[in-house]
Amino acid sequence: MSKNESLQTWEDSEFPILCETCLGENPYVRMTKERFGKECKVCAKPFTVFRWLPGRGMRYKKTEICQSCAKLKNVCQTCILDLEHGLPVQVRDSALGLEDAAPRDDINRRHYMENQARTDTPLDFSGRANPAGREMLKRMARRGPYYERNKPHLCSFFAKGTCTRGNECPYRHELPKADGELAKQNIIDRYHGTNDPVAKRMLARSSAKVDGLAPPDDKSIASLFLVGLTAETSADDIKGYFYAYGEVKSVNVVPAKGCAFVNFKTRAGAEAAAQAVIGGCVIGGKSIRVAWGRARPKGPRADAPKPTTAGAPPPPPGSTRAMAYPSQDPTAQGAQPK
Known part of the structure; x- marks a missing residue:
């Protein structure tokens, strides 16, 4: 050439x-x-x-x-x-x-x-x-x-204890951290997308989130729990995001806590939505964390003691607590009919 x-x-x-x-x-x-x-x-x-x-x-x-x-x-x-x-x-x-x-x-x-x-x-x-x-x-x-990422590099003389420039040194006066594999990066592997330690760490975190959204064994659970909502996020915004995965029965938003429950009509719709939002989702420009809901309790506990009024002390004067009055039937109080 x-x-x-x-x-x-x-x-x-x-x-x-x-x-x-x-x-x-x-x-x-x-x-x-x-x-x-x-x-x-x-x-x-x-x-x-x-x-x-x-x-x-x-x-x-x-x-x-x-x-x-x-x-x-x-x-x-x-x-x-x-x-x-x-x-x-x-x-x-x-x-x-x-x-x-x-x-x-x-x-x-x-x-x-x-x-x-x-x-x-x-x-x-x-x-x-x-x-x-x-x-x-x-x-x-x-x-x-x-x-x-644009910070100055670490000062090698400071790590050795021999830097004499003090505040005039253009490098950072910090001791290097033992990052292990992260210290072995090179541009060729990063460009071709092979053996990149930063990418491996990010993919490992993503896999952990995938395992965290595994469907629960209880088939009656068909709801997802959202965390990280803003005050401007409405139930319509959430329903508009999840309707593509299955029919949404209801959306319960708790603005004070920044969370919401998305209840699907079928378990299949909830599983499809959970699979699509592994690791979280973005609603209204805000990153939202997603988890499976919990099963609702099936009625009151059978062994719970029932409240009784027997032996209860009388209410203090001026109290507005409801009291059990005797029957207004005059015959029930021993009164003779005229």
């Missing part, structure tokens, strides 16, 4: 593809731009590198992969997280049932990316064809930017 042909495959861009978290909260962010300043960590192709400071007290960030690779997976060029949901690629692909078809060797990867660039129907990561997976991603997605 000649030098001119190589230059044609290099990437020259005007602005990076970033998520809101990596871009930062500063509306007047300044970026430095270096054409062909670095090789992409996925495809090893030279690309335009951008570098900027997301905000005060944060660390400088830069793009790590080229735009071609970012578009291929719909991820941020810096954090390699999904642009729509802010989740790792492995979590998104597991929820939507997608497989990583991008080859890892240089020749096949270049041919695959060229074919994807020419195609008119790019890969769909929205989850329209998989409503259950899209609902799962909607529950797991972070609602707003998470600027904690």
Whole structure:
């Protein structure tokens, strides 16, 4: 391949593809731009590198992969997280049932990316064809930017006890935590969605929530318990969300507690709704936790003592407690009829 042909495959861009978290909260962010300043960590192709400071007290960030690779997976060029949901690629692909078809060797990867660039129907990561997976991603997605990821790195000299810069040190003076597997992350695995420790932890939490919504053995239970409702959430909003899974008999909302009970007409409808909202649901833009209801008690207890008035002390003067008066029948009091 000649030098001119190589230059044609290099990437020259005007602005990076970033998520809101990596871009930062500063509306007047300044970026430095270096054409062909670095090789992409996925495809090893030279690309335009951008570098900027997301905000005060944060660390400088830069793009790590080229735009071609970012578009291929719909991820941020810096954090390699999904642009729509802010989740790792492995979590998104597991929820939507997608497989990583991008080859890892240089020749096949270049041919695959060229074919994807020419195609008119790019890969769909929205989850329209998989409503259950899209609902799962909607529950797991972070609602707003998470600027904690932009904090400065830890100061290695502080960990050794030899940092002499004090408050002028641009790095964090904190001791590193033993995160174990989380400390072994790399961009290649994160991009391809394989062996990502962060994704494994998130999927494990999701599986625990799946086990927590197992149907109870009592077949008479056909209600779900919702927690985390806002004061603006009405019974009609809840009924409009759950009616697609089965006929809803009633919805009982307790505004003071921020909870509600959804009673289905059939057990099958309750099980379908529980399966669809594993891990929670989103009603009115608020994430709601869902659990199975409990069986109602079947009448009063037979062994409960009945209240009696025998031997009860007389009520105090002025009391409004009801009293048992004698019969008004004059013959019952021994009176003689006239």
